[in-house]
Amino acid sequence: MSPRSAEAQRRERRVDAAAGGVFAGGMTDPAGLIPDPAAAGSSAPTGATDPKALQQLDEGWSRGLAVVAHPDDMEFGAAAAVARWTAQGKEITYCLVTSGEAGIDGIEPERCGPLREAEQVESCRLVGVRELDFLHLPDGVLEYGVDLRRAITASVRRHRPEIVITNNFRDTWDGATTLNMADHIAVGRATLDAVRDAGNRWVFHDQAEQGLEPWGGVRQVWAAGSPRSRHGVDIGDTFDAGVASLAAHAAYIEGLGWEDFDPEEFLDGMARQIGQRLGVTRAATFEVFTAAFGG
Numbered sequence: 001m002s003p004r005s006a007e008a009q010r011r012e013r014r015v016d017a018a019a020g021g022v023f024a025g026g027m028t029d030p031a032g033l034i035p036d037p038a039a040a041g042s043s044a045p046t047g048a049t050d051p052k053a054l055q056q057l058d059e060g061w062s063r064g065l066a067v068v069a070h071p072d073d074m075e076f077g078a079a080a081a082v083a084r085w086t087a088q089g090k091e092i093t094y095c096l097v098t099s100g101e102a103g104i105d106g107i108e109p110e111r112c113g114p115l116r117e118a119e120q121v122e123s124c125r126l127v128g129v130r131e132l133d134f135l136h137l138p139d140g141v142l143e144y145g146v147d148l149r150r151a152i153t154a155s156v157r158r159h160r161p162e163i164v165i166t167n168n169f170r171d172t173w174d175g176a177t178t179l180n181m182a183d184h185i186a187v188g189r190a191t192l193d194a195v196r197d198a199g200n201r202w203v204f205h206d207q208a209e210q211g212l213e214p215w216g217g218v219r220q221v222w223a224a225g226s227p228r229s230r231h232g233v234d235i236g237d238t239f240d241a242g243v244a245s246l247a248a249h250a251a252y253i254e255g256l257g258w259e260d261f262d263p264e265e266f267l268d269g270m271a272r273q274i275g276q277r278l279g280v281t282r283a284a285t286f287e288v289f290t291a292a293f294g295g
């Protein structure tokens with residue numbers, strides 16, 4: 001690897017770490033997650049009149065597909081929600097667009113990719129997810145476009161979900177200055193398009209030759225951890241499974257080099273802040289998009 005590409009990878013890692021770091025930073029509330037008494041007038045921090053209060057997610061579905069850029073993306077906040085849903089009997093599949101092979105500075109991609117895939121498989125097992133798609137697109141340099149839409153569309157057609165979950169794809173994590181990462185932004189935007197593409201027989205028509213029939217059954221796309229989230233779900237009963245699923249990314253966490261990083265403390269601070277907005281002890285947030293076909 002050239003010095004230039006090594007530097008590019010370090011830069012990428014810093015940005016991705018910063019994306020995760022917002023959650024750690026979230027403990028001091030840069031995302032404005034804690035209800036602001038001034039903003040809510042003199043009322044209590046939670047309640048119908050609180051502009052930051054969250055609505056409950058619809059849980060009347062049976063098949064979900066989580067589409068994210070990297071191993072670990074679901075585990076920095078959303079995995080406990082997945083554990084709740086699989087415990088309810090829902091079937092959830094993960095689609096990993098990359099294998100996160102550029103995510104650990106000290107391990108070359110050829111060795112890192114398989115290592116991170118293995119960590120993700122274990123992480124999934126801990127939250128009741130048995131099936132994973134690895135699309136093997138290049139980590140760190142994903143581009144929004146037709147190729148990415150095609151790959152995600154194939155996964156949607158293969159698994160025929162009613163709900164598709166993805167990661168926050170807004171420019172920032174806090175709605176202000178903490179930058180998100182290019183891969184997350186590309187995957188989230190392509191996922192919104194792919195749920196529509198999947199339902200159109202004449203878009204990526206060649207996939208029919210692989211037995212992938214059109215699927216127009218996606219009702220909503222949920223972006224985990226978005227600063228524009230208006231919905232939440234109680235993760236109190238499955239919080240521990242979520243912690244275990246993050247801890248399963250041991251090589252990645254070690255590679256981040258965060259001093260004394262504790263997955264439980266990290267997730268707990270975020271979940272409790274969000275919980276206040278939902279009126280429970282611990283919760284996770286999602287920005288909800290409703291699929292509208294035609295046009």
Ligand SMILES: [Zn+2]
Pocket residue numbers: 016069070072073181184
């Ligand atoms: Zn990521």
